[in-house]
Amino acid sequence: MRVEEKDRPKTEHPNDAIVRVQLAAICGSDLHPHHGMMPDTRIGHTFGHEFIGVVDEVGSSVRNLSVGDRVMVPFNIFCGTCWYCARGLYSNCHNVNPNATAVGGIYGYSHTTGGYDGGQAEFVRVPFADVGPSTIPDWMSDEDAVLLTDATATGYFGAQLGDIVEGDVVIVFGAGPVGLIAAKSAWLMGAGRVIVIDHLEHRLEKARTFAHAETYNFTEYGDIVLEMKKTTDWLGADVAIDAVGAEADGNFTQHVTSAKFKLQGGSPVALNWAIDSVRKGATISVMGAYGPLFSAVKFGDAMNKGLTIHTNRAPVKRQWPRLFEHVRNGYLKPSELVTHRIPLDDIAEGYHMFSAKLDGMIKPLVVPSAA
Amino acid sequence: MTYTPHKPPIAESPDELRKRIPGWGVDLDAKDRPSVPKLQFQEDFTGAHWEFPERQPEKYPRERSVEHGMLTPVFGIAQPPSGVAGAIRRYAYTYSEGRTAHWLLLIAADRVDAWEHHLKSFLTLRPDNPITETGVKAEFTHNGLSSRFGQNRADVKHQWLDPVIVGGPWIAAAGIVYSGARSVARSLSLVGSDGHRQVH
Numbered sequence: 001m002r003v004e005e006k007d008r009p010k011t012e013h014p015n016d017a018i019v020r021v022q023l024a025a026i027c028g029s030d031l032h033p034h035h036g037m038m039p040d041t042r043i044g045h046t047f048g049h050e051f052i053g054v055v056d057e058v059g060s061s062v063r064n065l066s067v068g069d070r071v072m073v074p075f076n077i078f079c080g081t082c083w084y085c086a087r088g089l090y091s092n093c094h095n096v097n098p099n100a101t102a103v104g105g106i107y108g109y110s111h112t113t114g115g116y117d118g119g120q121a122e123f124v125r126v127p128f129a130d131v132g133p134s135t136i137p138d139w140m141s142d143e144d145a146v147l148l149t150d151a152t153a154t155g156y157f158g159a160q161l162g163d164i165v166e167g168d169v170v171i172v173f174g175a176g177p178v179g180l181i182a183a184k185s186a187w188l189m190g191a192g193r194v195i196v197i198d199h200l201e202h203r204l205e206k207a208r209t210f211a212h213a214e215t216y217n218f219t220e221y222g223d224i225v226l227e228m229k230k231t232t233d234w235l236g237a238d239v240a241i242d243a244v245g246a247e248a249d250g251n252f253t254q255h256v257t258s259a260k261f262k263l264q265g266g267s268p269v270a271l272n273w274a275i276d277s278v279r280k281g282a283t284i285s286v287m288g289a290y291g292p293l294f295s296a297v298k299f300g301d302a303m304n305k306g307l308t309i310h311t312n313r314a315p316v317k318r319q320w321p322r323l324f325e326h327v328r329n330g331y332l333k334p335s336e337l338v339t340h341r342i343p344l345d346d347i348a349e350g351y352h353m354f355s356a357k358l359d360g361m362i363k364p365l366v367v368p369s370a371a
Numbered sequence: 372m373t374y375t376p377h378k379p380p381i382a383e384s385p386d387e388l389r390k391r392i393p394g395w396g397v398d399l400d401a402k403d404r405p406s407v408p409k410l411q412f413q414e415d416f417t418g419a420h421w422e423f424p425e426r427q428p429e430k431y432p433r434e435r436s437v438e439h440g441m442l443t444p445v446f447g448i449a450q451p452p453s454g455v456a457g458a459i460r461r462y463a464y465t466y467s468e469g470r471t472a473h474w475l476l477l478i479a480a481d482r483v484d485a486w487e488h489h490l491k492s493f494l495t496l497r498p499d500n501p502i503t504e505t506g507v508k509a510e511f512t513h514n515g516l517s518s519r520f521g522q523n524r525a526d527v528k529h530q531w532l533d534p535v536i537v538g539g540p541w542i543a544a545a546g547i548v549y550s551g552a553r554s555v556a557r558s559l560s561l562v563g564s565d566g567h568r569q570v571h
């Protein structure tokens with residue numbers, strides 16, 4: 001990971017815009033290509049899919065944006081009119097990623113998601129400028145805006161995929177930015193009890209204060225699944241949300257075979273715990289990202305328990321109108337998750353700290369030198 | 372409880388929850404949840420003013436999944452395939468995404484790509500530097516030790532592997548370069564000793 005001088009990107013399509021980045025962030029997803037787990041991550045690729053900035057140039061067919069507009073850009077690249085986009089599945093757009101049909105287009109996230117350079121940079125090419133970006137409302141802070149481009153939208157979407165009904169017991173695995181937002185959102189949807197599981201004390205502390213949740217540090221229990229059965233009167237939870245994904249800890253073999261040796265698409269420790277911790281007939285929402293290779297998932301348990309498993313990359317823009325209300329009303333305060341602001345020049349250290357979870361880091365922002 | 376028809380009771384009533392948690396229940400009605408139901412036709416095409424977008428010019432033969440019926444109208448051109456890694460990647464794209472070979476070849480190409488670039492960087496004024504580029508400096512400036520120890524962290528069990536996996540290939544490469552240089556030096560010194568190379 002190093003800082004390089006590159007040419008300013010050019011418009012390649014009449015509906016492209018070039019955005020000068022003002023603020024970016026590092027996402028848990030960035031760790032997967034950073035650790036070599038995302039196939040077709042090419043040397044020289046600019047990472048980063050959470051960013052806001054100023055429109056610097058627009059292509060000839062752009063109507064909804066002008067030079068100088070301050071925009072927030074969803075992490076999904078999407079066309080607006082393919083079969084998927086027409087039905088609101090922006091993260092599954094079929095017109096932007098020639099490299100794969102199994103995943104849509106994402107900024108700065110390898111060629112498997114389309115080969116677009118990302119936003120941890122001074123300038124970035126933004127395709128379908130009339131469809132993806134929105135101008136930042138005056139009342140919104142920059143830090144809230146940048147976190148709405150991925151982590152906040154994803155956590156909120158993750159709670160929706162849990163199909164929560166009033167009084168449900170919801171377990172959220174992972175107290176990273178996505179899990180913390182999912183936990184808070186579960187309350188908005190009427191959960192009766194929200195439990196957050198992680199092994200990092202500083203994040204569990206945030207889960208108690210920011211997300212009003214009960215917390216469990218899984219290293220303190222020999223068997224976290226059993227603990228969940230005990231605390232739910234042996235029924236199991238109604239809903240579980242996996243906000244951990246491919247690099248899950250808690251099982252040495254699972255972690256090392258995926259994150260270190262790339263023998264499986266991801267370490268499904270949290271997903272397996274989710275499957276085993278919920279009651280029969282429950283719903284599991286998977287926000288944690290996994291690679292395209294197979295993973296050792298306990299599918300038999302999921303099948304025999306009659307579970308409903310809901311998954312997807314978040315269609316960010318679809319969440320915005322309602323999410324903007326929640327932020328404006330103070331129900332969700334994304335900027336409270338920000339712990340560090342890293343100058344772009346120190347990006348290597350920023351990644352190392354986020355990856356090794358040093359210094360109480362929860363959400364790091366990236367500040368380009370020109371901003 | 373579980374062995375009877377009744378759901379185990381929740382400790383807090385809705386009123387108590389509403390008092391404790393700002394916004395509790397505002398999205399109780401599924402109609403207020405933007406992604407429920409999953410498929411919702413977007414009459415305004417989310418700002419798009421086309422049914423099928425204009426096509427981005429293809430400036431080099433763009434690799435693509437064989438599961439696509441055509442090259443998508445828009446695509447990234449961040450790093451066109453090049454070198455040995457590029458050849459492996461192009462070959463990988465002859466297999467569908469359903470085939471393990473597709474992904475294993477791409478993962479192998481990523482490692483080849485890394486080493487092609489490390490080697491090339493040694494011919495420049497800014498050679499790759501595994502110390503600065505891994506960001507380990509942060510260990511010393513941002514509480515590497517106190518962040519990890521006495522904290523009950525599960526990841527400490529495997530973090531010792533990171534320097535081995537990241538640093539190991541560099542050390543091996545340095546070893547190969549060193550022994551290569553030594554044997555060149557030895558043969559040069561033999562050449563130097565009596566004017567011609569000894570033949571056995």
Ligand SMILES: NC(=O)c1ccc[n+]([C@@H]2O[C@H](COP(=O)([O-])OP(=O)(O)OC[C@H]3O[C@@H](n4cnc5c(N)ncnc54)[C@H](O)[C@@H]3O)[C@@H](O)[C@H]2O)c1
Nearest residue numbers: 028029174176177178198244245248249250288289313314
């Ligand atoms: N679906 C989407 O659209 C989308 C968008 C953003 C992020 N993601 C994915 O969501 C996941 C979380 O993202 P993040 O930014 O919060 O990342 P993060 O790395 O900050 O958080 C992950 C957390 O999980 C914890 N953890 C590890 N193993 C665990 C286990 N077995 N049980 C419980 N907790 C465990 C870690 O300690 C960490 O706190 C990542 O996999 C990321 O790729 C998906």
Ligand SMILES: [Zn+2]
Nearest residue numbers: 027028029150
């Ligand atoms: Zn992300």
Ligand SMILES: [Zn+2]
Nearest residue numbers: 079082085093
């Ligand atoms: Zn589309």
